[in-house]
């Protein structure tokens with residue numbers, strides 16, 4: 001019977017996704033800048049037998065709503081924030097099993113330095129790190145790295161594909177497993193013939209190598225990705241091992257999962273080589289009634305303005321008649337339906353959009369209720385939608401995680417749907433897949449560089465033409 005994988009869905013900032021909640025009494029969000037806060041977070045997640053603490057990240061500001069950073073700063077929407085990679089060693093030092101998923105963009109910082117950072121983290125954590133691959137979607141991020149505007153979407157994925165090529169060459173191909181000898185008698189620490197330069201030359205990167213970090217247990221960290229576009233799905237089919245999937249209905253979720261599996265098979269992988277995780281909102285209490293009361297309590301703090309900032313809304317919905325349709329207002333205001341199109345339909349009324357925002361309702365994977373109500377839903381998500389796990393959204397730190405751990409985990413364990421202990425000494429990849437699978441499978445694209453011959457044979461770029469469309 002399938003068991004549920006759970007990541008604590010976090011971000012090193014005050015207001016990650018449930019905006020306004022930082023004002024709720026007892027919420028610890030304001031302690032995001034204290035080391036102790038993250039040590040507590042990691043220990044709590046480990047006590048709950050979670051798979052990992054998953055840290056989102058952005059390297060720019062949400063400056064579209066109101067055409068400035070003012071609202072984002074007032075509402076603390078992902079600013080101020082901290083670099084998530086720097087939290088991992090501290091959290092790893094006070095835990096033994098919990099994994100760490102960290103977000104890093106392939107668009108702005110060179111791959112060689114990132115390869116070293118992740119190699120360092122995989123060594124220090126004994127193989128407990130994963131990487132959430134993003135190409136970054138904020139114009140302000142581009143402007144923080146010398147550009148006027150974002151690089152076009154599909155081009156970012158083409159750059160990301162070459163980025164992965166460089167990383168695999170460094171992580172998988174530069175050092176042999178038996179390179180480090182530590183032979184004090186002979187005075188040889190590393191066998192020079194077991195380490196090689198990678199001499200990568202490509203359209204975006206030139207990297208000589210060798211990698212500076214000796215092989216770690218996973219070599220390549222567990223690869224997470226969230227996507228919905230055709231270029232993103234093609235990239236996931238070649239690279240990703242854990243994909244954040246979505247869908248408004250069970251049918252849509254199942255279709256998206258099937259499509260992603262198919263594309264992975266087209267890239268020489270197996271249908272089961274990808275685990276599917278959704279963002280889930282779970283508000284639980286002893287009874288359904290108490291859980292609904294908790295939801296009402298939380299709703300009082302929710303910030304519609306914070307949600308509009310995060311959606312990079314082109315218009316302030318609150319300024320229009322609730323019966324007007326969003327599409328008509330945008331047209332009249334000469335605005336595109338770009339950002340808001342990700343959450344609303346053009347024929348939706350302003351009133352229904354505001355209600356959707358304020359309702360907390362995050363669609364398909366949102367449940368409020370007793371442990372039984374929640375566990376019933378989770379079993380549905382596992383067996384009917386076909387997902388493998390959830391990123392547990394934090395409404396209140398640390399009540400949301402504590403409620404889940406004390407009320408939902410025992411219920412799921414009783415049903416055989418949740419681990420009762422960690423497998424000692426397992427890597428994060430083994431936890432998501434199976435014992436013995438600490439590294440990328442031999443047929444994964446990244447493993448090709450374990451054969452030094454391939455270091456000199458350039459890989460076929462993923463996209464033969466841009467913008468990418470499946471037909472091409």
Ligand SMILES: Cc1cc2nc3c(=O)[nH]c(=O)nc-3n(C[C@H](O)[C@H](O)[C@H](O)COP(=O)(O)O)c2cc1C
Nearest residue numbers: 056057058103134136137226227228229232244279
């Ligand atoms: C669960 C989840 C977590 C995400 N975390 C981040 C993040 O931390 N930083 C970021 O820049 N984008 C993040 N994204 C956005 C994705 O990286 C990506 O831009 C988005 O899914 C759209 O992909 P597409 O353009 O290929 O459809 C996240 C998306 C999801 C669903």
